[in-house]
Amino acid sequence: MxxxxxxxxxxxxxxxxxxxxxxxxxxxxxxxxxxxxxxxxxxxxxxxxxxxxxxxxxxxxxxxxxxxxxxxxxxxxxxxxxxxxxxxxxxxxxxxxxxxxxxxxxxxxxxxxxxxxxxxxxxxxxxxxxxxxxxxxxxxxxxxxxxxxxxLPVNPSNITFARSFEIQIEKLKGELIVFNIGENANVMGKIQGIKDNFVELITAKGDPVYLNLQHIKTVHMT
The missing domain is CATH 2.30.30.600 (SH3 type barrels.)
Incomplete structure (x- = not known):
């Protein structure tokens, strides 16, 4: 049924x-x-x-x-x-x-x-x-x-948007961002790069964390 x-x-x-x-x-x-x-x-x-x-x-x-x-x-x-x-x-x-x-x-x-x-x-x-x-x-x-x-601005951002989620994240390399609405400390930091479907993120203490792109739900800049 x-x-x-x-x-x-x-x-x-x-x-x-x-x-x-x-x-x-x-x-x-x-x-x-x-x-x-x-x-x-x-x-x-x-x-x-x-x-x-x-x-x-x-x-x-x-x-x-x-x-x-x-x-x-x-x-x-x-x-x-x-x-x-x-x-x-x-x-x-x-x-x-x-x-x-x-x-x-x-x-x-x-x-x-x-x-x-x-x-x-x-x-x-x-x-x-x-x-x-x-x-x-x-x-x-x-x-x-x-x-x-x-x-509530009609055009709130001057950012040009990439066609895919992965490329959009890659465009934010070097930026301070928050993934998944900041659900834990390991999803906030600076994007260092993307390789093999993992995002390298530098945390506040300077430690690298590698996040699987498939588990990234939201992204916003700080």
Missing amino acids: NLKSNIGKYVKLELSGKKLLSGMMVDVGSDLCVLYNGNDYLYIPTVHIQNWQFLKKDEIDEFTLSNDPTPIYNHNEEISLRKTLTSAKGIFTEIYVTSNQALHGYIISIMNNYFVFYSPIYKTMFISLNHLKWLIPYTNHQRPYGLSNAS
Whole structure:
């Protein structure tokens, strides 16, 4: 039994990192599903779904559906991750990638295997598509952290973006950066170089650390 055959039913999804999401399955595409949790539409890459099950009746009864927000995709087309990211460009959005915190901001550009995201907290960020767990576009009148439009620049960076995540990281050689939202001390430092799919990072104490590119989820400069 696949997810698409259960559109309109209530399900519970377990994602990578033991994250649980529950709600009504609204749509399923080639690499993405849409879950409505009663308040928001959650756009979830199916590659991160570890398992799923139907909600029990008492769990369904706990759901209170608010005024249905407008989805950002065209119901007449099959949804996909790339189409959804393109539709979300410039819309204030919550995304979940790593650690126990969501990122809030908006998508600037979508490249081959990553996208560029502007966060009022972390500024310009590079996010690996392989590690995006879900995104939630804001309703029309919401702004992250209660900021005004004047505080959220339309073109926040003069950086030219490389087509691939790996080349973009290589372009930051010599810069002080933070990987994976600084989840530990070994992901912050100066990029020394990249070789054989490992990034050489010089930590605050001058020690080299070698990080596997496949496990790098986010990048932002200090």
